[in-house]
Structures are given as structure tokens and as C-alpha cells.
Amino acid sequence: MPETARRSERARAAILTAATELIRELPYGKLSVEAIAARAGVGKQTIYRWWPSKGAVVFDAMLELDAGPDGLALPDTGDIRADLVPLLRGSVVALTDPGFEAFLRAIYIEIQHDPALAALYRERLLLPQRAALADRLAAAIESGELRADLNMELALDLLLGPIQSRWSLGLGGLDEAYADAVLDAALAYLRA
Structure with a gap:
């Protein structure tokens, strides 16, 4: 070099x-x-x-900090609930981690005011995460675990939306039990 x-x-x-x-x-x-x-x-x-x-620098710093070895692929053990539990619980942990929450709150604020950063956030983080989850849900549809007529966008929102909403509104109560309750409520609709 x-x-x-x-x-x-x-x-x-x-x-x-x-x-x-x-x-x-x-x-x-x-x-x-x-x-x-x-x-x-x-x-x-x-x-x-x-x-x-400034927001773009903070966003890249957040991505560097959050870089995981497994990328965005979700496991496929054949049990959709078991495979999604770590995702939803992990979301709660990340959102409530005092060392990481400041990054998330900063980016959340900034993307409301900076359309270029909002586009970058969608392109580099939000849409790849949703695509990885959609891939896992598609496999569960294929295996018969989830209903064949599933609306994928609605399914993604049912799984990801409640936790994001509760965090963004500062309502508290984000813990593993809440993540599990969200998952069970969503699966009650999504299952075949």
C-alpha cells in the first residue's frame, strides 16, 4: 500500500x-x-x-462499531420462531445499550432533517436488513411454516415496527419479554 x-x-x-x-x-x-x-x-x-x-460521519462510525462477522444472513434451522428470537431480542439489546443508543438516537434525529443521510441509511442499513429478514420469511413460506398468501411488507412491519416505534417514542419497556411478545403476536398472523 x-x-x-x-x-x-x-x-x-x-x-x-x-x-x-x-x-x-x-x-x-x-x-x-x-x-x-x-x-x-x-x-x-x-x-x-x-x-x-456530521450525520454521515456518525453513521459510518456507527456502522463500523456494529460490523458483525455474520453479515445480514439469518439462520434457517427450520423453526422460524427460534430463528427470529435472536433478531428481535438483539434489536432490543442494541436499542437499549447505553454505549450504542447515543449513535442510534443521533442518526434517528439526523435522518429526519437530512434527506441525503436518510437515503444512505435506507440503502446501507434499513433495506439490507429488511431484505435479509424477507429472505428468511420466504424460506419459511416455502417450507410451509408461514402462510403462502403472506404480504411480505406487512410481515416485515409487524416484526420490526413495534420495537422501533416503542424505542423512538421513548416508551420504555423494551426487554426480551417484549421482543418475544411481538414475535408471538406477529407469528399468530403470519403462520400457515
């Missing part, structure tokens, strides 16, 4: 690390590109070379 590329990668890593640290230290409204640049030891023009906004 040429020295210029190594320097660029070091700067990029420093920026994402700085954003990760600062989002945990500051309220999102007080976080700035200038603060990220100062913490990373780069000029703010370096940040703007790679990201169009």
Missing part, C-alpha cells in the same frame, strides 16, 4: 474513532465536525473530503 493510502486510512480511522468517542461524551446537538476534526488531529476539510455532513 502506498504511503499516501496508509495516511488516508489512518486519518479515516482516526476520524471514525473520534466520532465514536465524542458521540458518547456530548449531546448530539453539541457535536460538530470541528470537534471531530480536532479530536482526530485532522483538518475539517479532510472530513468533508469523505463525508458530506
Whole structure:
């Protein structure tokens, strides 16, 4: 790797690390590109070379932090409930993790105001997650576990919507029991 590329990668890593640290230290409204640049030891023009906004930097830092080894594929053990329990419980854990929740709340706020970031969020996170879940549901339809006339978009919303809604409204009560109740209610409709 040429020295210029190594320097660029070091700067990029420093920026994402700085954003990760600062989002945990500051309220999102007080976080700035200038603060990220100062913490990373780069000029703010370096940040703007790679990201169009503060929200885009925070989003990439969140994705780096959340990168998992398994990608987006869901298991297929032949038992749809057993395969979806970890997904819904994991969503609750991620949404309520004090170390990660600040990222999620920041992105949630930012995508309401930044159409470009909203599009990036949909493209890089939301739609791939929904597609992975749709693939698993399609396999369950094929095996006869779920009804053949299932409306896929409605099924995805029934499984993902209640947890997201409760979290975004700050209603609390997000725990494993709630995730299991959502799953059981959705499966009561989705099963063959």
C-alpha cells in the first residue's frame, strides 16, 4: 500500500474513532465536525473530503462499531420462531445499550432533517436488513411454516415496527419479554 493510502486510512480511522468517542461524551446537538476534526488531529476539510455532513460521519462510525462477522444472513434451522428470537431480542439489546443508543438516537434525529443521510441509511442499513429478514420469511413460506398468501411488507412491519416505534417514542419497556411478545403476536398472523 502506498504511503499516501496508509495516511488516508489512518486519518479515516482516526476520524471514525473520534466520532465514536465524542458521540458518547456530548449531546448530539453539541457535536460538530470541528470537534471531530480536532479530536482526530485532522483538518475539517479532510472530513468533508469523505463525508458530506456530521450525520454521515456518525453513521459510518456507527456502522463500523456494529460490523458483525455474520453479515445480514439469518439462520434457517427450520423453526422460524427460534430463528427470529435472536433478531428481535438483539434489536432490543442494541436499542437499549447505553454505549450504542447515543449513535442510534443521533442518526434517528439526523435522518429526519437530512434527506441525503436518510437515503444512505435506507440503502446501507434499513433495506439490507429488511431484505435479509424477507429472505428468511420466504424460506419459511416455502417450507410451509408461514402462510403462502403472506404480504411480505406487512410481515416485515409487524416484526420490526413495534420495537422501533416503542424505542423512538421513548416508551420504555423494551426487554426480551417484549421482543418475544411481538414475535408471538406477529407469528399468530403470519403462520400457515
